[in-house]
Amino acid sequence: MENCFHCGDECRNTVISHHGKSFCCHGCKTVFDILNDNNLSYYYDLERAPGMSPIEQEGKFEFLKNEEIVTKLLEFNEQGTQVVSLLIPSIHCSSCIWVLENLNKLNSAIKTAQVNFPKKTVRITFSSKSLTLQNLAILLSRIGYEPYISLDDITENKSHIDRSLIYKLGVAGFAFGNIMFLSFPEYFEVNEFWLEKFKHIFRWLIFAFAVPVAVYSGRDYFISAYKGLRSKILNIDVPIAIGISVLFIRSTIEIVMNWGTGFFDSMVGLVFFLLLGKFFQQKTYAFLSFERDYKSYFPIAVTRLTRNKDKSTLETSKTEEQVQVYKLVKGDRILIRNSELLPVDSILIKGTALIDYSFVTGEAEPVTKKSGDQLFAGGHQQAGSIEVEVLKPIEQSYLTQLWSNEIFSKNKQSVFESLTDNISKRFTISLLSIAIIATTIWLFIDIPIALNVFTAVLIVACPCAIALAAPFTLGNLLRIFGRYKLYIKDSSIIEQLTHIDTVVFDKTGTLTTNTKNTITYEGISLNKEEQSLLTSTLRASNHPLSRSLYDILDKNNIQTLDDFKEDIGQGITGVINNRSIKVGAYGFVDSKQEKTNKQTHKRTAVHISTNNKYKGCYVFYNEYRNGVKTVFDQLKTSKKIVILSGDNDGEKEHLSKLLPKNTTLLFNQKPEDKLNYIKQQQKKGRNVLMIGDGLNDAGALAQSNVGISISENINVFSPACDGILDASKFQDIPKFLSLSQKGTQIIKYAFIFSLFYNLIGLAFALTGNLAPVIAAILMPLSSISIVVFTTIATYLSGKQLHKPTYK
Amino acid sequence: MSIIYMLLAISVIVALIFFAAFIFSVKKGQYDDTYTPSIRMLFEDEIVKEHTTPTQPKTTKNNHS
Numbered sequence: 001m002e003n004c005f006h007c008g009d010e011c012r013n014t015v016i017s018h019h020g021k022s023f024c025c026h027g028c029k030t031v032f033d034i035l036n037d038n039n040l041s042y043y044y045d046l047e048r049a050p051g052m053s054p055i056e057q058e059g060k061f062e063f064l065k066n067e068e069i070v071t072k073l074l075e076f077n078e079q080g081t082q083v084v085s086l087l088i089p090s091i092h093c094s095s096c097i098w099v100l101e102n103l104n105k106l107n108s109a110i111k112t113a114q115v116n117f118p119k120k121t122v123r124i125t126f127s128s129k130s131l132t133l134q135n136l137a138i139l140l141s142r143i144g145y146e147p148y149i150s151l152d153d154i155t156e157n158k159s160h161i162d163r164s165l166i167y168k169l170g171v172a173g174f175a176f177g178n179i180m181f182l183s184f185p186e187y188f189e190v191n192e193f194w195l196e197k198f199k200h201i202f203r204w205l206i207f208a209f210a211v212p213v214a215v216y217s218g219r220d221y222f223i224s225a226y227k228g229l230r231s232k233i234l235n236i237d238v239p240i241a242i243g244i245s246v247l248f249i250r251s252t253i254e255i256v257m258n259w260g261t262g263f264f265d266s267m268v269g270l271v272f273f274l275l276l277g278k279f280f281q282q283k284t285y286a287f288l289s290f291e292r293d294y295k296s297y298f299p300i301a302v303t304r305l306t307r308n309k310d311k312s313t314l315e316t317s318k319t320e321e322q323v324q325v326y327k328l329v330k331g332d333r334i335l336i337r338n339s340e341l342l343p344v345d346s347i348l349i350k351g352t353a354l355i356d357y358s359f360v361t362g363e364a365e366p367v368t369k370k371s372g373d374q375l376f377a378g379g380h381q382q383a384g385s386i387e388v389e390v391l392k393p394i395e396q397s398y399l400t401q402l403w404s405n406e407i408f409s410k411n412k413q414s415v416f417e418s419l420t421d422n423i424s425k426r427f428t429i430s431l432l433s434i435a436i437i438a439t440t441i442w443l444f445i446d447i448p449i450a451l452n453v454f455t456a457v458l459i460v461a462c463p464c465a466i467a468l469a470a471p472f473t474l475g476n477l478l479r480i481f482g483r484y485k486l487y488i489k490d491s492s493i494i495e496q497l498t499h500i501d502t503v504v505f506d507k508t509g510t511l512t513t514n515t516k517n518t519i520t521y522e523g524i525s526l527n528k529e530e531q532s533l534l535t536s537t538l539r540a541s542n543h544p545l546s547r548s549l550y551d552i553l554d555k556n557n558i559q560t561l562d563d564f565k566e567d568i569g570q571g572i573t574g575v576i577n578n579r580s581i582k583v584g585a586y587g588f589v590d591s592k593q594e595k596t597n598k599q600t601h602k603r604t605a606v607h608i609s610t611n612n613k614y615k616g617c618y619v620f621y622n623e624y625r626n627g628v629k630t631v632f633d634q635l636k637t638s639k640k641i642v643i644l645s646g647d648n649d650g651e652k653e654h655l656s657k658l659l660p661k662n663t664t665l666l667f668n669q670k671p672e673d674k675l676n677y678i679k680q681q682q683k684k685g686r687n688v689l690m691i692g693d694g695l696n697d698a699g700a701l702a703q704s705n706v707g708i709s710i711s712e713n714i715n716v717f718s719p720a721c722d723g724i725l726d727a728s729k730f731q732d733i734p735k736f737l738s739l740s741q742k743g744t745q746i747i748k749y750a751f752i753f754s755l756f757y758n759l760i761g762l763a764f765a766l767t768g769n770l771a772p773v774i775a776a777i778l779m780p781l782s783s784i785s786i787v788v789f790t791t792i793a794t795y796l797s798g799k800q801l802h803k804p805t806y807k
Numbered sequence: 808m809s810i811i812y813m814l815l816a817i818s819v820i821v822a823l824i825f826f827a828a829f830i831f832s833v834k835k836g837q838y839d840d841t842y843t844p845s846i847r848m849l850f851e852d853e854i855v856k857e858h859t860t861p862t863q864p865k866t867t868k869n870n871h872s
Binding site for chain 1: 829
């Protein structure tokens with residue numbers, strides 16, 4: 001089997017030889033020609049088979065003719081120069097970067113193009129006089145880099161990037177270095193002549209460096225501690241804030257009163273390490289978005305048809321125009337082309353609709369609708385163009401109303417108490433009591449030392465190491481998960497994963513694959529002639545079932561049909577040499593027989609009769625993902641498994657074979673039903689992990705404690721969730737869960753470890769012997785050893801993901 | 808030994824200059840995408856090699872940055 005020179009796919013049906021290279025389709029060949037003719041063949045030298053086959057779709061970028069939309073998309077538009085940033089999901093290698101940045105060789109109107117690889121965007125500056133945005137989009141599509149433009153692009157007010165943490169870290173690091181350098185002399189040399197002379201200037205410089213750190217860099221800790229105290233929670237930031245302020249106040253007094261250098265070095269080091277931990281914890285996947293709603297799934301514009309009645313001739317003519325979907329009102333006529341998405345609830349007027357709702361409702365099979373039927377927003381039209389009349393504007397449609405549920409505006413992070421907060425409650429209380437007891441005892445022995453001891457205890461016990469344990473462990477796990485294609489929104493999700501006791505799966509698209517179908521034949525076997533008749537007939541049909549059936553059949557002896565008829569929603573009839581075949585619904589194929597078997601109704605099946613004699617049917621099964629059974633078997637020991645499907649229960653029997661006993665199986669679940677089911681479970685005190693894929697799961701994903709969406713291609717749309725899992729890693733779900741459990745264990749060990757350091761420090765503090773140099777050594781040492789410990793521990797436990805579970 | 812005042816002043820000023828440069832570069836968004844430039848850097852060499860072939864004298868340096 002040869003592989004395509006352009007896209008690397010196997011050349012399955014046809015091999016096109018061209019320039020001594022083989023191509024899998026004309027699309028790939030065309031891209032090669034375009035690149036080759038424009039001296040861009042270096043594209044193929046950078047990487048092997050880097051390309052994508054272009055998908056030609058008539059009228060796809062028609063909406064870019066609408067000035068209003070174009071203006072909203074452009075970043076800059078003046079004096080004939082336009083700048084636009086386009087999301088191109090297919091960017092994946094260095095060849096992509098190279099060819100996109102050399103677009104000016106393809107069209108001289110393009111001035112510059114700059115790729116942001118992690119975000120998968122390209123920013124193009126072009127001259128608007130000789131190139132329109134529409135043509136630019138078409139040009140990109142033609143070479144296989146189709147830009148993805150959705151409703152989200154024009155509604156979202158571009159959120160600015162928050163860089164404040166980097167600034168804070170920069171300030172702290174800058175001050176830390178300088179203060180260390182200035183406090184060094186006094187660590188070792190006391191009462192030296194020159195040092196005595198200059199130490200004041202050194203100390204005041206240190207003070208000057210320390211002020212911005214305490215006020216600016218450490219600000220978040222004070223705010224968070226204040227918020228925690230107001231809601232009566234002793235979070236980890238409370239002892240940190242106490243530590244920072246005690247350090248700052250005591251050191252300032254020491255410098256002002258000329259008693260000593262103070263602990264500014266420790267304070268700045270503490271803030272620096274804490275911020276470093278925060279920074280490390282923030283692993284962002286620029287190319288993913290966890291906040292998407294229907295807007296990034298819906299198109300920007302549709303074709304509206306306006307009838308112009310010519311009064312004199314009484315003839316009606318139609319004009320097509322591109323309108324933004326937000327501007328659609330009830331009664332508008334719109335045109336939906338093949339494979340376009342229906343953005344509003346509507347009534348079918350003209351044409352036959354075959355709508356794929358799998359992403360919206362979870363129904364696996366496309367639905368045929370006749371003129372006059374109601375259509376819901378979110379479906380993909382799959383057979384030719386249709387004309388529909390709008391029933392409701394976009395915000396009020398059946399699908400988008402799900403987003404008005406309060407769960408989408410709630411922040412679920414706030415409810416969760418993390419392990420660190422839990423520990424810090426006890427830690428803070430014991431710390432304060434130790435400090436108070438020690439001070440009282442010292443008050444009877446030596447009054448000046450008492451105050452010294454009080455502050456020293458608060459300084460040395462500042463839980464820097466405890467505060468670092470969780471960020472570094474979880475941050476490491478986040479990266480390990482990312483490497484194995486589970487992309488988690490933020491690190492607290494990993495902690496929540498450890499509490500999961502119920503796992504809810506969606507069926508269509510989550511347990512089953514989107515692409516393949518398993519097809520079995522039931523009935524009287526067909527002879528050779530009949531088989532060739534069948535394939536020849538199927539070849540003529542565009543129905544998705546016909547196409548997937550055609551794909552698996554032998555394609556020998558394809559003959560030209562004498563007659564072919566397609567009854568929409570019923571089936572197809574083909575005739576060769578007076579032999580006829582009927583393929584399609586049961587009632588269509590065999591009109592004499594009444595429906596007897598209820599099962600046939602619910603299963604997806606294509607029935608066949610030749611010369612009006614019933615033969616049998618091809619039954620379509622959803623193909624389940626690799627390792628579904630293994631995943632269930634591994635999960636059933638510790639967790640409750642639930643399946644919520646929007647589909648009918650035709651698959652129930654098949655599915656229950658895979659599932660462990662006493663699994664809850666619920667079918668015909670609407671999006672709200674799923675959400676409510678999870679709510680009920682949570683009321684019973686269960687922690688729910690929802691695994692879903694489509695828009696119909698969006699509510700359930702938001703409601704659940706942790707919502708993970710499965711995606712065959714992580715670059716395309718997935719609903720708002722806490723994590724995105726690449727479908728190829730489905731069988732690793734139990735491993736991810738057990739790894740997050742190991743993560744909390746590591747954090748607990750790190751806590752014990754850091755308490756040990758605190759005890760050493762306390763020994764110095766309680767005896768009144770805490771010198772600045774000891775604090776300056778002890779604090780970074782404990783922080784660094786915690787970082788090293790957690791990093792090694794997470795790395796070792798992450799290794800279990802290497803071993804494949806399923807082959 | 809009063810030279811130490813000047814040395815201190817210089818060292819602080821140099822440090823502040825670098826610090827300002829850091830803040831400036833973050834603000835300009837230079838750290839927003841740290842991956843693509845590392846790849847783009849490698850292209851430049853290859854394109855220069857392409858120049859040496861006499862068949863295409865027109866493909867002069869076209870890449871920005």
